[in-house]
Amino acid sequence: MTKFSGEVGVVETPFPTGALVPKAETGVVTFLQKYPEFDGRDVTIAILDSGVDPRATGLETLCDGKTVKVIERFDCTGCGDVNATKKVKPDDKGYITGLSGRQLKLTSEMIANNTAANGEFRLGLKRFYDLCPSKVRENLTNARKLKEWDGPHKTAIAEISRKINEFDAQNPDTSKLSWDKKLIKEDLDNTLDMLNAYEKYYPDIKTAFDCILYETQNGWQAVIDISEKGDLEKALHIGEYTKTHEIKNVDDYLSISVNVHDEGGVLEIVGMCSSHGTHVASIASGNHASNDLNGVAPNAKIVSLTIGDGRLGSMETGTGLVRAVMKIMELCRTGRKVDVINMSYGEHSHWSNCGRIGELMSEVVNKYGVVWVASAGNHGPALCTVGTPPDIAQPSCIGVGAYVSPQMMEAEYALREKLPANCYTWTSRDPCIDGGQGVTVCAPGGAITSVPQFTMSKSVLMNGTSMAAPHVAGAIALLISGLKQRKVAYSPFSIKRAICATATKLGYVDPFAQGSGLLNVEKAFEHLMEHDKAAENMLRFSVRCGPNNAKGIHIREGVLKKPYEFNVNIEPVFFNDTEAAPKDKFNFNVRLNLISSQPFVQCGQFLDLCYSTRSLAVKVDPSGLPAGVHRAV
Numbered sequence: 001m002t003k004f005s006g007e008v009g010v011v012e013t014p015f016p017t018g019a020l021v022p023k024a025e026t027g028v029v030t031f032l033q034k035y036p037e038f039d040g041r042d043v044t045i046a047i048l049d050s051g052v053d054p055r056a057t058g059l060e061t062l063c064d065g066k067t068v069k070v071i072e073r074f075d076c077t078g079c080g081d082v083n084a085t086k087k088v089k090p091d092d093k094g095y096i097t098g099l100s101g102r103q104l105k106l107t108s109e110m111i112a113n114n115t116a117a118n119g120e121f122r123l124g125l126k127r128f129y130d131l132c133p134s135k136v137r138e139n140l141t142n143a144r145k146l147k148e149w150d151g152p153h154k155t156a157i158a159e160i161s162r163k164i165n166e167f168d169a170q171n172p173d174t175s176k177l178s179w180d181k182k183l184i185k186e187d188l189d190n191t192l193d194m195l196n197a198y199e200k201y202y203p204d205i206k207t208a209f210d211c212i213l214y215e216t217q218n219g220w221q222a223v224i225d226i227s228e229k230g231d232l233e234k235a236l237h238i239g240e241y242t243k244t245h246e247i248k249n250v251d252d253y254l255s256i257s258v259n260v261h262d263e264g265g266v267l268e269i270v271g272m273c274s275s276h277g278t279h280v281a282s283i284a285s286g287n288h289a290s291n292d293l294n295g296v297a298p299n300a301k302i303v304s305l306t307i308g309d310g311r312l313g314s315m316e317t318g319t320g321l322v323r324a325v326m327k328i329m330e331l332c333r334t335g336r337k338v339d340v341i342n343m344s345y346g347e348h349s350h351w352s353n354c355g356r357i358g359e360l361m362s363e364v365v366n367k368y369g370v371v372w373v374a375s376a377g378n379h380g381p382a383l384c385t386v387g388t389p390p391d392i393a394q395p396s397c398i399g400v401g402a403y404v405s406p407q408m409m410e411a412e413y414a415l416r417e418k419l420p421a422n423c424y425t426w427t428s429r430d431p432c433i434d435g436g437q438g439v440t441v442c443a444p445g446g447a448i449t450s451v452p453q454f455t456m457s458k459s460v461l462m463n464g465t466s467m468a469a470p471h472v473a474g475a476i477a478l479l480i481s482g483l484k485q486r487k488v489a490y491s492p493f494s495i496k497r498a499i500c501a502t503a504t505k506l507g508y509v510d511p512f513a514q515g516s517g518l519l520n521v522e523k524a525f526e527h528l529m530e531h532d533k534a535a536e537n538m539l540r541f542s543v544r545c546g547p548n549n550a551k552g553i554h555i556r557e558g559v560l561k562k563p564y565e566f567n568v569n570i571e572p573v574f575f576n577d578t579e580a581a582p583k584d585k586f587n588f589n590v591r592l593n594l595i596s597s598q599p600f601v602q603c604g605q606f607l608d609l610c611y612s613t614r615s616l617a618v619k620v621d622p623s624g625l626p627a628g629v630h631r632a633v
Contacts, residue, residue: 025403045473354393378402445468501524
């Protein structure tokens with residue numbers, strides 16, 4: 001006890017730093033104590049989000065302090081794309097004319113290192129504000145407006161206002177103005193209106209940055225004239241991120257990198273449209289000096305795939321999602337395997353059980369073996385509020401609800417008293433509209449951890465299923481890291497089945513919010529090891545219900561006074577089914593004992609299933625049930 005002023009007694013209590021990035025709730029802490037080498041090594045997590053800052057605290061390197069953590073950065077939205085098809089040669093003095101019209105003085109290094117056969121340079125032009133998060137854009141606009149605009153603009157307004165006042169004083173009766181004086185009066189008034197309009201639309205009249213691209217022996221080199229004065233000595237000189245892992249800062253610590261596509265035809269500048277993606281990556285895989293502040297899998301690598309379009313206020317687009325999935329497939333095909341995807345993005349879709357994007361999501365899971373983890377959404381507590389993903393045509397994704405523990409309440413939210421653990425009120429609830437299960441498990445849905453440098457803050461509190469999903473993605477990285485080191489075969493299907501079977505059921509928590517329960521990493525690993533030879537490890541069961549081929553049975557409309565009968569089709573589907581060995585398909589046979597969890601759902605007791613579709617009739621009799629919601633599995 002420490003005394004202050006001889007009156008107040010204070011008990012010195014250590015700060016619960018472990019609850020800032022919660023890991024104990026799901027058994028991550030005990031798992032890493034038991035298996036310290038299963039810390040995410042040899043595992044890559046793709047973050048489909050707003051972009052990850054490789055210079056954020058904890059995202060610089062892996063646990064060895066040397067190896068780069070963020071190994072790839074791509075902007076899949078097209079927001080950072082620069083058309084670089086224009087080719088020019090410098091004049092005798094080393095000048096070229098940029099697409100902005102400015103004269104650009106090439107440096108001696110640029111001329112010497114250019115390996116183009118004819119010494120050509122590629123030109124592009126980029127409006128920098130397209131790459132900036134709204135906060136940085138606002139700060140840049142205000143700073144430059146104050147420095148470059150306000151003084152001259154106010155002087156011009158004062159001068160034109162003075163002329164208007166002088167004119168009015170000399171011509172008090174405007175009805176008697178001559179034609180010439182009417183033109184003078186109109187010109188003065190229009191000039192003042194124009195100056196006021198320019199004040200309102202100031203951000204839209206800023207110039208853009210000239211971009212120069214040229215090829216060297218070590219790959220493409222980009223030069224971005226951030227001074228807007230043509231002095232390329234002061235420009236950003238940056239190589240391709242995949243080869244060099246170079247990051248450069250612009251103004252308020254905005255980290256950018258570049259990629260080059262189409263043999264130099266497209267320069268891709270990768271920034272960030274918000275701090276969200278960096279926070280998500282820090283939860284999944286942050287590596288800090290203090291283990292308490294680490295992410296769940298501190299030794300996992302990160303691939304940053306930006307799907308939030310800065311031109312749309314960070315909204316994702318179908319084009320961005322498709323490009324991200326195609327990039328993951330490309331990485332997998334070229335030996336740079338992505339093991340886990342985290343997508344803390346999404347919203348409700350009008351038709352979630354069909355569409356090309358959902359098909360691609362399922363393909364990257366079913367064919368390429370990537371485990372896809374998605375936030376369930378923050379639209380609870382109403383039922384059927386699960387977003388897309390995880391609500392897609394096939395139950396390929398692992399949907400995550402948000403859980404809060406008493407320790408989180410104390411450390412993150414500074415509550416005066418700790419309440420019992422629960423799911424957040426706003427976490428989205430099952431079922432999907434077609435009766436499928438969207439929430440697979442729940443996990444801690446809040447953290448105080450790293451954000452990009454442009455925020456001028458080392459860490460911030462964020463909460464949502466966006467924070468719960470990367471916790472599960474990091475936990476799955478731990479599982480895969482252990483399985484790889486133990487040389488145990490696995491598939492996305494066996495991973496999902498294991499975390500569902502071993503999750504801790506919270507009896508006092510809304511079952512529609514928690515899915516199978518709270519994630520339990522250690523038990524999931526034990527399950528995977530115990531059932532490593534199970535016949536169904538490398539396959540999933542495609543279940544289709546009723547005439548619309550729904551993922552489940554959902555009866556909601558009207559007064560239910562009679563029994564209903566549904567035809568349910570069950571089909572085993574192997575991992576990468578078209579390439580699966582015919583012998584495995586031929587030898588597959590499981591005999592199932594079907595048991596309903598509630599008496600109002602009835603079906604046959606036994607089902608012998610080979611590699612073919614089997615049908616069975618399921619009877620649902622809600623006529624004797626009391627008012628309210630009822631669920632059976």
